[in-house]
Amino acid sequence: MGARIIGIAGPLKGRTLDLPEGEVSIGREPVNQLSVPDPALSRQHCILTRTGSNVTIRDAGSRNGTKVNGRHIQQAQELHHQDRITIGESTLVFLHLAAGDPTPTPSDLEITSTAVGVTSSLREEDALYLHPEKLSASDPSARLVHDLNTLLKIANGIGGIRDKEALLWQLLGMILDVMPAAHGAVVLLDDNGDPASVAAWDRANGPGHPVPLSRTLLKKVVEERAGMLASAVAPHPVLGKSASLADADVQSLLCVPLVAAGKVLGVIYVGCRDHSLPFDNDHLQLLAGIAGIASLAFDNVRHFEQLREDNRLLHAEVAANHDMIGDNAAMRAVYDLIRRVAATDSTVLIQGESGTGKELVARAIHASSRRADGPFVAINCAAITDTLLESELFGHEKGAFTGAIAQKKGKLEIANRGTLFLDEIGELAPALQAKLLRVLQEREFEHVGGTRSLKADVRVVAATNRNLAQAVEEGAFRRDLYYRLKVVALTVPPLRDRKEDIPALAENFILRAARKCHVRPKPLSPAARACLVGYDWPGNVRELENAIERAIVLGSADSVLPEDLPEEIYESEPADATTLAPTATSSNPAPSALITPTPAQYQNQVKDRKKQLIQSAMTQANGNYLEAAKALGLHPNSLLRLIRNLKLKETTE
Numbered sequence: 001m002g003a004r005i006i007g008i009a010g011p012l013k014g015r016t017l018d019l020p021e022g023e024v025s026i027g028r029e030p031v032n033q034l035s036v037p038d039p040a041l042s043r044q045h046c047i048l049t050r051t052g053s054n055v056t057i058r059d060a061g062s063r064n065g066t067k068v069n070g071r072h073i074q075q076a077q078e079l080h081h082q083d084r085i086t087i088g089e090s091t092l093v094f095l096h097l098a099a100g101d102p103t104p105t106p107s108d109l110e111i112t113s114t115a116v117g118v119t120s121s122l123r124e125e126d127a128l129y130l131h132p133e134k135l136s137a138s139d140p141s142a143r144l145v146h147d148l149n150t151l152l153k154i155a156n157g158i159g160g161i162r163d164k165e166a167l168l169w170q171l172l173g174m175i176l177d178v179m180p181a182a183h184g185a186v187v188l189l190d191d192n193g194d195p196a197s198v199a200a201w202d203r204a205n206g207p208g209h210p211v212p213l214s215r216t217l218l219k220k221v222v223e224e225r226a227g228m229l230a231s232a233v234a235p236h237p238v239l240g241k242s243a244s245l246a247d248a249d250v251q252s253l254l255c256v257p258l259v260a261a262g263k264v265l266g267v268i269y270v271g272c273r274d275h276s277l278p279f280d281n282d283h284l285q286l287l288a289g290i291a292g293i294a295s296l297a298f299d300n301v302r303h304f305e306q307l308r309e310d311n312r313l314l315h316a317e318v319a320a321n322h323d324m325i326g327d328n329a330a331m332r333a334v335y336d337l338i339r340r341v342a343a344t345d346s347t348v349l350i351q352g353e354s355g356t357g358k359e360l361v362a363r364a365i366h367a368s369s370r371r372a373d374g375p376f377v378a379i380n381c382a383a384i385t386d387t388l389l390e391s392e393l394f395g396h397e398k399g400a401f402t403g404a405i406a407q408k409k410g411k412l413e414i415a416n417r418g419t420l421f422l423d424e425i426g427e428l429a430p431a432l433q434a435k436l437l438r439v440l441q442e443r444e445f446e447h448v449g450g451t452r453s454l455k456a457d458v459r460v461v462a463a464t465n466r467n468l469a470q471a472v473e474e475g476a477f478r479r480d481l482y483y484r485l486k487v488v489a490l491t492v493p494p495l496r497d498r499k500e501d502i503p504a505l506a507e508n509f510i511l512r513a514a515r516k517c518h519v520r521p522k523p524l525s526p527a528a529r530a531c532l533v534g535y536d537w538p539g540n541v542r543e544l545e546n547a548i549e550r551a552i553v554l555g556s557a558d559s560v561l562p563e564d565l566p567e568e569i570y571e572s573e574p575a576d577a578t579t580l581a582p583t584a585t586s587s588n589p590a591p592s593a594l595i596t597p598t599p600a601q602y603q604n605q606v607k608d609r610k611k612q613l614i615q616s617a618m619t620q621a622n623g624n625y626l627e628a629a630k631a632l633g634l635h636p637n638s639l640l641r642l643i644r645n646l647k648l649k650e651t652t653e
Contacts, residue, residue, distance in 0.1 A: 002018060002097045002098075003050055003055050003094070003096060004016060004018050004019065004095045004097060005019065005034075005095070006095065007092050008091050009089075009090060009091035009281060010088065010089040011036045011037075011089055011090050012034070012038075012087075012091075013091075015036070017033065017034050019048060020050065021052075022049070023047050023048070024049075024050070025045075025048075025060070026046050026048070026087060027043050027046075027062075029043045029044065032045075038088040038089055039088075040064055040088030040089050040126075040128075041064075041087060042061070042064070044060045045059075045060060045062045045066065045087050045088070046058065046060055046085075048079075049076075053096070055079045056076045056078050057073065057076070057079055057085065058075065058076040058077070062087075064088060064125060064126055065125075065126075066085070066087055067087075068083055068085055069084050071121070072123075080094070081094070081095060081096040082094070089128065091281070121224065121226040121228050121229075122227040122285065123225070124225065124259065124288075127227070127285065127292065129147070129151060129285060129286070129288065129292065130292045147282075147285070147286045147289070150290075151286075154171070154174050154175075158170055158171055158293070158294065159297060161297065162300075164188075164301050165197070165199075167301055168186050168199035171268075171290075171297075172184055172185070172199050172201045173207075175270065175290060176201060179254075179283065179286070179287065180272055180277050180279075181270035181271060182204070182273040182274075183200070183201060183202040183209075183248075183270070184200075184211070184269060184270040184271070185268075185270075186198070186266065186267075186268055187218065187269065188258075188265060188298065189266050193222065193264075197266075211248070212247070212248045212250065213244075213269060214242060214245060214255075216239070216242075217230065217239065217255050217269075218255060218269065221257050221267050222257060222264050225259060226257070227254070227255065227256035227257065227287065227291070229252070229279055229281065229284045230253040230254075231278050231279060231280065232251065233245055233250050233253060248271070249273050250272070250273060251273055251274065252271070253269070253270070253271050254270045254272075254283060254284055255267055255268070256268050256284070256287045256291040258291050258295040259291075259295055260298065260299035265298050265299065265302075266298070268287060268290065324360055324361075325501060325504050325505050326501040326504070326505070327501060328498040328500050331493065331498060334490065338361065338365055338368060338490075339368065341488045341490070342365050342369040343369070343370075346488050347459070347460045347462070347487045348461045348487070349462050349463070349485045349486045349487075349488070350362060350461065350463040350490050350492060351468075351489065351491045351492070352491055352492030352493070353494045354465045354540065354542070355495075355540035355542030355543055356492040356494055356495065356540045356541060357540075359421065359463065362378075365419070365461060366418070366421075369419070369459070371417060371418050374415075374418030375415050375416075375419075376415075376418055376419050377411050377414050377415035377419070377420050378421040378423060379393065379411050379421070379423065380423045380424055381422055381423065381424045381425055381426075381427045382423075382424035386431070387401075389428075390431075390435070390448055391404075391408070391410065391448050393410050393411050393412060393435075393436075394446065394448055395410030395412070395447045396448035396449055397447045397449040397450045399449065400447070400449025401449070404448075407447070410447070412439065412458060413454065416456075416457055416458060417457055418459070419460075419461055420459070420460050420461070421461050421463070422463070424463070424464060425462040425464050425468075426464040426465075426468055426471060426477060430478070433477070434478070436481060437480060437481045437484060439456050439460070441484065443455060443456045443457070444456060469482070494537070495543075496536045496537050502529075502532050502533050502544065503533070505541060505544055505545075506524055506529070506532055506548055509544065510522065510524070510560070513545075513548055513549040513553070514552060517549070517553055519553075522555070522558055522560060524559065528551070528560045528561055528564070530562075531562045531565055532565070535568075535569045547565055548560070550564070550565070551564035551565055568641060568645055571607070571610070571645045571646065610646060611646055611648060614628070614632070614639070614643065614646070614648055625640065
C-alpha cells in the first residue's frame with residue numbers, strides 16, 4: 001500500500017509527494033523534501049514519519065503550528081486516509097492507496113472533502129489579514145487585492161459609528177454586499193456569555209427576518225476563539241441533524257468570533273444556499289479579517305457608551321451638589337435673575353407653588369452673594385405659633401414670658417452678616433408683619449421683653465405659595481410690607497410647565513435616594529419615564545423626589561418600572577411613548593418578525609382598557625359617579641382620582 005500527500009489549496013496546491021520509509025520534512029527552506037517559499041511556514045515546519053503502512057506527523061516547533069482536520073496537533077499524530085493537513089496557507093490531503101488505485105486530482109480531493117462535510121477552523125494567529133507580515137511576502141493575486149479593498153471599504157464604513165445598533169446593521173449589510181451569503185447575523189454577548197444583541201438579515205426577506213443559527217457552531221467558535229467553516233452542512237454529523245438548517249436549505253456556514261482585548265464580544269455568522277458556490281477557506285479568511293476590524297469598532301462603541309454613562313452620572317452628581325436642575329426657558333430666566341440679584345443686598349420675594357424648590361432658589365441667591373461666607377438661616381412662618389414665632393424670629397430676654405429662663409438670640413441675630421429666609425411669609429400674623437416691616441425699613445429690632453434696639457445686618461429673602469397681591473386686596477396682608485418684600489420678585493415655574501426637566505431631576509433623585517438608602521442606583525425604564533413626564537405633579541419637585549425614593553426602596557427590578565411609582569402617577573395618562581421608542585431607519589431597521597410589545601405599549605393598552613371600563617360604567621349610571629363606583633367595585637374617591645388622572649372629566653360629563 002502506498003502513502004502519498006497531495007496539495008489541494010494554497011502555495012502547495014497541485015504538489016504531490018510519495019512518502020518513503022523514514023522521515024520527510026516540509027518547510028520553507030529548500031533542504032526540505034517538500035518546500036515552498038510561503039512566509040507563513042517555518043524553515044522546517046513539520047515532519048512526516050513512515051514505518052511500514054503507519055504514517056505519523058509531528059510539528060517541528062513551527063511559529064504557526066500544524067493542523068490535522070482543522071485542529072492543532074501537540075504531539076506526533078497518526079494519519080488516516082483523506083486526513084487534511086493545514087500548514088501555513090496550504091492544505092494537503094494524506095492518502096493510503098492500494099496497488100492499482102488511480103491517483104485522484106486536487107480538484108477531486110476538494111470535492112471529496114466538501115462531500116464529507118469537514119469543518120475547518122481558523123485561529124487568530126492563522127488569520128492572513130490580521131498579520132501584515134504574512135501579506136508582505138505573498139503574491140498579490142487578484143482575489144487578495146479584492147479582499148484588501150473590501151476590508152478597507154468596511155473599515156471606512158464602520159469606523160466612525162458610535163451607536164451599537166447602527167453598527168450592527170451597517171456591518172451586517174456590508175457583509176452581505178461582499179459575501180455570497182443567503183443570510184447573516186451578528187450576535188453580541190453579555191458578560192455571562194449569553195446573547196445580548198442580535199441583528200439578523202435574510203437576503204430574500206430583508207433585515208430583521210429570523211435566520212437559522214447553529215448553537216453548536218456558535219458555542220464552538222466562542223469556546224475555541226476560532227473561526228469555523230462548514231463547507232457542507234447536510235453530510236455533517238452534527239449540523240446535518242439540524243431541522244432549521246435543513247428547512248432553510250443551508251449548504252455551507254461560516255462563523256467567526258469578535259475578539260477585543262482578549263475577550264469574545266460576539267460572533268459573525270453567515271449561511272450559503274448556493275450548491276455551486278459554497279464557502280471556502282478564502283471566504284473564512286476574509287470574514288476573519290472583517291471580524292478583526294469590527295471587533296475594534298464594537299470595543300470603541302462599548303468604551304464610548306461607558307464614557308457617556310460616566311459623563312451622565314458625573315453631571316448628575318454635580319447637579320445633586322448644586323441642587324438646581326433644569327434647562328428650559330423658564331428655569332434659565334430664574335438662573336439669570338439669581339445671578340443678577342445675588343450681587344446686591346436687595347430683598348427678594350420668591351413666589352411659586354408648594355414644592356417647586358423656593359428654598360433652593362433662596363440658597364442659590366445666598367451662595368452667589370457676597371454674604372456666602374455668612375450663615376443662611378431659614379424659618380417656616382407657618383410651622384410655628386405666633387407667640388413662639390416672635391421669639392424665634394426676634395429672640396427674647398430672660399423672664400420675658402413663662403419659660404423664658406435665659407436670654408435667647410433670635411434668627412435675626414443668628415443670621416447676622418448672612419441671609420434670613422422667611423418661608424411661607426403669607427402666613428405671618430398681622431402683629432409680626434408690623435415688626436418685620438420695621439426691620440426692613442430701619443434695620444433694627446428688639447428682643448421680646450427687651451428695650452434695647454439691635455442692628456440687623458441681614459439680607460431678607462421671603463417665599464410664599466399664596467397670591468400676596470390678592471391677600472393685600474382682601475386685607476389679610478399689609479400693603480406696605482408687601483412692597484418692601486417685593487423689591488425683586490421671582491417666580492419659580494411649576495413642574496408641569498417644565499416637563500423636559502423631569503428626566504434630569506429624576507436621575508438626580510435616583511442618585512440621592514440610592515445614597516440615602518444605601519442601595520445601587522438604577523436607570524429609569526422608558527415606560528416609567530413616560531409616566532413621570534405625563535403626570536401633572538400637583539406636589540411639584542418635592543412630590544417627584546418622594547416618588548423616586550419610593551421606587552428605589554420598593555422596586556425589585558434592575559431599572560425603575562412604572563409599577564414601582566405611586567399609583568396616582570402610574571395611572572396617569574403617559575407621554576407619547578412613540579417618542580421614547582426606537583424607530584426603524586435604514587441603519588437600524590425594525591425586525592418585524594421579532595418585534596415584541598414594549599413596556600410603554602403594554603401600559604398604554606392597560607390604560608385604554610381602564611378608560612373603556614370607566615366610560616361604560618359612567619354611561620350606564622347616567623353620569624352618577626357614586627353608582628359607577630359601586631358598579632366597578634371602587635371607592636368613589638378612587639374613581640374620581642382615576643377620572644382626573646386619565647383625563648376623562650370632559651368625557652364622563
